Amino acid sequence: MPFNRGVDVAKRINELTAEVTRLNDLYYGAGDSPLPDADYDALKDELAALVAEHPELEPAGSPLGKVNAPAELTGPTVRHARPMLSLAKATSEEQIRTFCERFGGQVFRVSEKLDGLSLSVVYADGTLDYVATRGTGAVGELVTAKVRHVIPGLPAEIDAPGRVEVRGEAVMLRSVWSAYNEAHPARTLTNPRSGAAGTLVLKDPEAAAKARRLLRFFAFGADRDGAAVEVPAGFETVAQFVCADAAEVIDAVHAIGARRDGLDYDIDGAVVRLHEPAAFDAAGFNSAEPRGAIAFKYPPEEKLTTLLSVEWPVGKIGRVPPRAKVAPVFVGGVTVENITLHNPRLIRERDLRIGDTVAVVRRGDVIPFAGRSLPERRDGTETEIVPPAHCPSCGSELEVRGTGEERWCLNLQCPAQATRRLMHWASRQAADMEGVGDTWIEKLAEDGVLRNRSDFYDLTAEQLLGYERMGEVSARNMVDSIAASKGLGLRRALIGLAIPMASEGTAKRLCLAGYESIEDVAAATAEDLVAIRDIGPKAAESIVAFFARPEVRRELAALRERGVHLDVLPEDRPVDAAAADDSPLKGASVVITGAFTDPRSGAKISRPDVTRLVEQAAATTASSVSANTDYLLTGDNVGAAKTGKAEKLGVAVVEQDRLWRWLTEAGVI
Missing domain, CATH: 1.10.287.610 (Helix hairpin bin)
Structure with missing residues (x-):
C-alpha cells in the first residue's frame, strides 16, 4: 500500500x-x-x-544499502574471494544514458538479466571445488552436493589451471516449470524464479532430480586467480552485445527485450556494464552495488489485482474450465482483464475466492493466470468459487475427471460445444476461413444455419444478406473465404476435427507416417497408431474412438460431397528417402531462427511451415542451439544470441538461400 x-x-x-x-x-x-x-x-x-x-x-537492521539476502545462512558457508553484489536498477532510457555518460569513451557490454539464483562455481586446477550461493554478498552458502543432482549440465571439470571462478545464474526453464506443475498438481511451484530458489534449499535434491525438478546454469563472467578471463568451454552463456555508446546500449536493451517472450527462461531485465575488466574494477563499488554496472528492468510479468468474477465456458470437446475476470492490470506489456484459474482442484488448494487480491502472471503468449492469492489482504467480503454441477449451456450433469477435478459435459449435442467446434474448424490453423469471424459463427449457429462443419459450404451470399449489418462485400468475402478453404488437406482437417488428445503435432506425424486420406486414418487401429513415433496408447485410443462415432463418419462423407479436400497434400507427405540421400539435412539436428521468405512466391513464410519443410527433408528440429546441433538455419532479422552460441559451439550457420537450395535438391520444394 x-x-x-x-x-x-x-x-x-x-x-x-x-x-x-x-x-x-x-x-x-x-x-x-x-x-x-x-x-x-x-x-x-x-x-x-x-x-x-x-x-x-533508518533502523539498524535496514535492508537498504545491502545485498538482498536472508537474515542468516543455515548451512555450511564459504567467504567469496570477491563480493557478489546486487545491481542498481534503471527503469527509463534516461537513466541508462546518464549511466553511460558517467563513463564517456568507454565500451559497454549489455546482456540478459536472468531471473533466477546467483551462484559462484569454483574450480581448482580444472576440477570442481565448490558451488556457493550469493548469500550475504560476502559469504555464500555451499550447495555443491545439491547442484550435482539438480544442475546436470554443470561441468565437473574444465580445461584451465589455477583457481577459476565462474559466476552466473541458476534458472528453471519455463518448460521444466510447466511440466513439473502438470505432473505435481498438488505441489505446484508459483513461478520459475521461486522454483529455482526453492530447489536449492530442498533437503533431498536426489528426489528433486527424479521428479525432473532440474535447473540450468548460465554463466555471465569468470576470473582466474583474480584476473578476468573468458568463460571456460562447456558453460552456457547469456546473450551479450558489445556497444560503443549510449545509443547502441539502448538499442541492445530493446533487442533483448524483444526476444523476451520467445525464451524458455525468464529474464526481468538487461545488465549494462563496462566491457573492459580493468575499467569495471577501476569504477569500484559501494556497500551493495558495483558502480560499473546497472540493471534495466522491463515491465513486470506479474502484478497484483482483484479477482472480480468467474465464468465456466464450455469448450469444443466438452471441457468446462474456470475463466476469471479481474480488475484491469498492466502486466507483461499488456492490459489484462481475463485470466485462467487452471482447474477446480487448484482453485480449492490455493483457496482462491472472488474478491481476493491475486497475483496475475503473463509470460509470452501464455494465457494470463492467477499464480496465487494473498489471504492476508481479505476483509471478509470474499466469496467461495463453486464449480458448476450442470453444463452452463445444455444443463447436462457434468462429469468430474482427472487429478485437476475438471468438469466435462458429455452431451455431444451441447450447443456450446457445437459452436466451439465450428469456430475451431474455421480457425487459421485448420480451414483458415479468414473472412468468417467468431461473432458470425455464433449468430449462424444460434439460428440453426450452422450445425455441422459441412454446413459452412452450403452458405450463400444471398442467405447472409438477410442479416442486419451484413453488406454485399462482407457476404461475398465470407463465401469466398469458405470456398477457398476447401483445399485444406489431411493435416489441417485432422486439426480442425478437434480430436481429443490429438494435437497439431499428431496430425503432422500421421501425414509423415504415410496416411493418404482421412478415411485411411479412420480405418487405423490403436496398434497401427501406437507404432507411430510420439503417439501414445491414450491418444491412439482416443483417435480410434472418435472415428468410430457414426456422426463423425456422416460428417466426413458430407464434407467430401461438398468438395472439401481431405487427402494429404504434397507438402505434408514424407520425403522420398532416396531423394534426400544427397541432402545435408538428412539425419541432421537443426535449429530455425529469423524471418523467412518463400523463394517460390516471394511471400513471407511462417516458422512452422519452414519447420515442416525441413522435417520433410529428414531433419530433426530443436528449439535451442546445443553441442548436438548440426546446423543453425537463419532467415532475416536474426538476433546475436543464437548465432553467437552457434559460433562458440562450432555449429554451422546456414542462411536461407542455401537452405532453399538444399530443400530443392531434396525434392521438398
Missing part, C-alpha cells in the same frame, strides 16, 4: 523494513516468493524514498 503522508513516517519506515526483511528471508532462505517482483521493488523503493528524506529514522 502506498504511503499516506498522514501516517507517522517512523512507523511506516519500520513497517517497510520488517516486510522487506521478511520477504528477503522467504525468497533467499526458503525459496518462496509470496509477492511479485514488481511489488517487492515498489516496497523497497518506498522505503528508500522515505529514508532519503529522513535518514535519521
Whole structure:
C-alpha cells in the first residue's frame, strides 16, 4: 500500500523494513516468493524514498544499502574471494544514458538479466571445488552436493589451471516449470524464479532430480586467480552485445527485450556494464552495488489485482474450465482483464475466492493466470468459487475427471460445444476461413444455419444478406473465404476435427507416417497408431474412438460431397528417402531462427511451415542451439544470441538461400 503522508513516517519506515526483511528471508532462505517482483521493488523503493528524506529514522537492521539476502545462512558457508553484489536498477532510457555518460569513451557490454539464483562455481586446477550461493554478498552458502543432482549440465571439470571462478545464474526453464506443475498438481511451484530458489534449499535434491525438478546454469563472467578471463568451454552463456555508446546500449536493451517472450527462461531485465575488466574494477563499488554496472528492468510479468468474477465456458470437446475476470492490470506489456484459474482442484488448494487480491502472471503468449492469492489482504467480503454441477449451456450433469477435478459435459449435442467446434474448424490453423469471424459463427449457429462443419459450404451470399449489418462485400468475402478453404488437406482437417488428445503435432506425424486420406486414418487401429513415433496408447485410443462415432463418419462423407479436400497434400507427405540421400539435412539436428521468405512466391513464410519443410527433408528440429546441433538455419532479422552460441559451439550457420537450395535438391520444394 502506498504511503499516506498522514501516517507517522517512523512507523511506516519500520513497517517497510520488517516486510522487506521478511520477504528477503522467504525468497533467499526458503525459496518462496509470496509477492511479485514488481511489488517487492515498489516496497523497497518506498522505503528508500522515505529514508532519503529522513535518514535519521533508518533502523539498524535496514535492508537498504545491502545485498538482498536472508537474515542468516543455515548451512555450511564459504567467504567469496570477491563480493557478489546486487545491481542498481534503471527503469527509463534516461537513466541508462546518464549511466553511460558517467563513463564517456568507454565500451559497454549489455546482456540478459536472468531471473533466477546467483551462484559462484569454483574450480581448482580444472576440477570442481565448490558451488556457493550469493548469500550475504560476502559469504555464500555451499550447495555443491545439491547442484550435482539438480544442475546436470554443470561441468565437473574444465580445461584451465589455477583457481577459476565462474559466476552466473541458476534458472528453471519455463518448460521444466510447466511440466513439473502438470505432473505435481498438488505441489505446484508459483513461478520459475521461486522454483529455482526453492530447489536449492530442498533437503533431498536426489528426489528433486527424479521428479525432473532440474535447473540450468548460465554463466555471465569468470576470473582466474583474480584476473578476468573468458568463460571456460562447456558453460552456457547469456546473450551479450558489445556497444560503443549510449545509443547502441539502448538499442541492445530493446533487442533483448524483444526476444523476451520467445525464451524458455525468464529474464526481468538487461545488465549494462563496462566491457573492459580493468575499467569495471577501476569504477569500484559501494556497500551493495558495483558502480560499473546497472540493471534495466522491463515491465513486470506479474502484478497484483482483484479477482472480480468467474465464468465456466464450455469448450469444443466438452471441457468446462474456470475463466476469471479481474480488475484491469498492466502486466507483461499488456492490459489484462481475463485470466485462467487452471482447474477446480487448484482453485480449492490455493483457496482462491472472488474478491481476493491475486497475483496475475503473463509470460509470452501464455494465457494470463492467477499464480496465487494473498489471504492476508481479505476483509471478509470474499466469496467461495463453486464449480458448476450442470453444463452452463445444455444443463447436462457434468462429469468430474482427472487429478485437476475438471468438469466435462458429455452431451455431444451441447450447443456450446457445437459452436466451439465450428469456430475451431474455421480457425487459421485448420480451414483458415479468414473472412468468417467468431461473432458470425455464433449468430449462424444460434439460428440453426450452422450445425455441422459441412454446413459452412452450403452458405450463400444471398442467405447472409438477410442479416442486419451484413453488406454485399462482407457476404461475398465470407463465401469466398469458405470456398477457398476447401483445399485444406489431411493435416489441417485432422486439426480442425478437434480430436481429443490429438494435437497439431499428431496430425503432422500421421501425414509423415504415410496416411493418404482421412478415411485411411479412420480405418487405423490403436496398434497401427501406437507404432507411430510420439503417439501414445491414450491418444491412439482416443483417435480410434472418435472415428468410430457414426456422426463423425456422416460428417466426413458430407464434407467430401461438398468438395472439401481431405487427402494429404504434397507438402505434408514424407520425403522420398532416396531423394534426400544427397541432402545435408538428412539425419541432421537443426535449429530455425529469423524471418523467412518463400523463394517460390516471394511471400513471407511462417516458422512452422519452414519447420515442416525441413522435417520433410529428414531433419530433426530443436528449439535451442546445443553441442548436438548440426546446423543453425537463419532467415532475416536474426538476433546475436543464437548465432553467437552457434559460433562458440562450432555449429554451422546456414542462411536461407542455401537452405532453399538444399530443400530443392531434396525434392521438398
